[in-house]
Amino acid sequence: DGGITQSPKYLFRKEGQNVTLSCEQNLNHDAMYWYRQDPGQGLRLIYYSQIVNDFQKGDIAEGYSVSREKKESFPLTVTSAQKNPTAFYLCASITGNYGYTFGSGTRLTVV
Amino acid sequence: AQSVTQPDIHITVSEGASLELRCNYSYGATPYLFWYVQSPGQGLQLLLKYFSGDTLVQGIKGFEAEFKRSQSSFNLRKPSVHWSDAAEYFCAVGAVVEYGNKLVFGAGTILRVKS
Numbered sequence: 001d002g003g004i005t006q007s008p009k010y011l012f013r014k015e016g017q018n019v020t021l022s023c024e025q026n027l028n029h030d031a032m033y034w035y036r037q038d039p040g041q042g043l044r045l046i047y048y049s050q051i052v053n054d055f056q057k058g059d060i061a062e063g064y065s066v067s068r069e070k071k072e073s074f075p076l077t078v079t080s081a082q083k084n085p086t087a088f089y090l091c092a093s094i095t096g097n098y099g100y101t102f103g104s105g106t107r108l109t110v111v
Numbered sequence: 112a113q114s115v116t117q118p119d120i121h122i123t124v125s126e127g128a129s130l131e132l133r134c135n136y137s138y139g140a141t142p143y144l145f146w147y148v149q150s151p152g153q154g155l156q157l158l159l160k161y162f163s164g165d166t167l168v169q170g171i172k173g174f175e176a177e178f179k180r181s182q183s184s185f186n187l188r189k190p191s192v193h194w195s196d197a198a199e200y201f202c203a204v205g206a207v208v209e210y211g212n213k214l215v216f217g218a219g220t221i222l223r224v225k226s
Contacts, residue, residue, distance in 0.1 A: 004154075031211055040120065042201060042216035043155075050211040058213070090154060092214075100145075100214060102154035 002027045006091050006103035012111045013078065013085060021076045021106045023091035030095060032074040036060060037088040037105075046089075049074055078108060086110050113138045113206040117217035124192050125225050132187040132220050134202030143205030144185040145214065146176055148198050155201065161185065172196070197224045 004025045013019045025032065031050050035043040045058030049068040063082025068074055074093075078085045091103040114137045124130050136142055143162050147155040159170025166178040176187045185202060199221050203214040 006154075033213065035216075040218055042115075042218040043214075044216075045213050048211065048213060054210075056208075056210045088152075092155075100155075100157070102147075102156075104154045105152070107152070 004091055004093055004101055004103035006089075006106050008106060009104070011106055011108045013108060014111060016080045018077055018079050019108065021078070021089055021091075021108070023074045023076065023103060024072055025074075025091075025093045025101070026072060027093055027095070027101060028071070029093035029101070030071070031093060032068070033092045033094075033100075034058075034064075034066065034074070034076045035090045035092065037090060043090060046076065113204055113215045115202050115204050115215055115217035117200075117202055117220050119220045120218070121221045121223065123223040123225060126194050127191050130187075130189045130192045130196070130222070132200050132202075132222070134185045134187065134217060135183050136185060136202070136204045137183065138204050138206065140207075142185075144176075144178060145203040145205070146170065146174070146185075146187045147201045147203065148172075149201065149219075150198050158187070158200075192222075192224055194224045194226060197222055 007022045033048040034046040037043050044060050047066040049055035065077045089106045092100045094100045116135045145160045146158040149155050158174050159168050161168045161178045168176050199219045201219050202217040
């Protein structure tokens with residue numbers, strides 16, 4: 001079945017450490033997105049990419065980085081510059097107008 | 112800037128009772144509007160969407176929503192709630208940005224169903 005796979009489901013980060021969250025889709029979608037979810041704040045856009053080798057900052061890009069070397073993959077790195085990284089991270093992809101498909105998420109915790 | 116307001120953080124309804132979740136949006140053009148549902152620790156599932164045409168939109172799981180331009184609202188309704196409907200619900204508006212489009216989400220409403 002087509003869909004979006006996010007891994008790992010749970011991730012623990014030590015202070016000062018960079019970690020990378022994986023997002024893979026087999027839907028042949030052009031655009032991919034990363035959202036951050038915090039309780040009571042809904043989802044906020046971190047980065048998005050419309051095509052391979054191109055990506056744009058969203059509303060809360062500071063402390064994060066991404067790459068888009070392949071159409072199927074859009075990994076998100078949470079760097080040590082992100083001071084409050086504990087959150088639930090959701091990856092999404094779309095084709096056409098707003099036909100968003102979401103992954104099942106990665107919960108990142110700082111230890 | 113685009114924004115979405117969901118005034119109710121929590122709502123509790125009895126099983127079998129009707130449900131209405133409120134959503135107000137701010138967007139300059141004709142909006143694309145969505146309702147998503149999320150179970151704990153899971154991704155988001157699309158319930159329904161409004162692009163144009165009939166202002167009453169039918170979705171999955173017996174949900175419907177009505178677009179009212181004069182009130183900038185897109186409220187979600189269900190005539191009879193089931194215990195399995197307990198989840199968090201998000202309203203979103205589609206917004207055009209410099210390099211494509213994005214979804215702007217409300218803060219969510221947590222629905223509790225009591226038996």
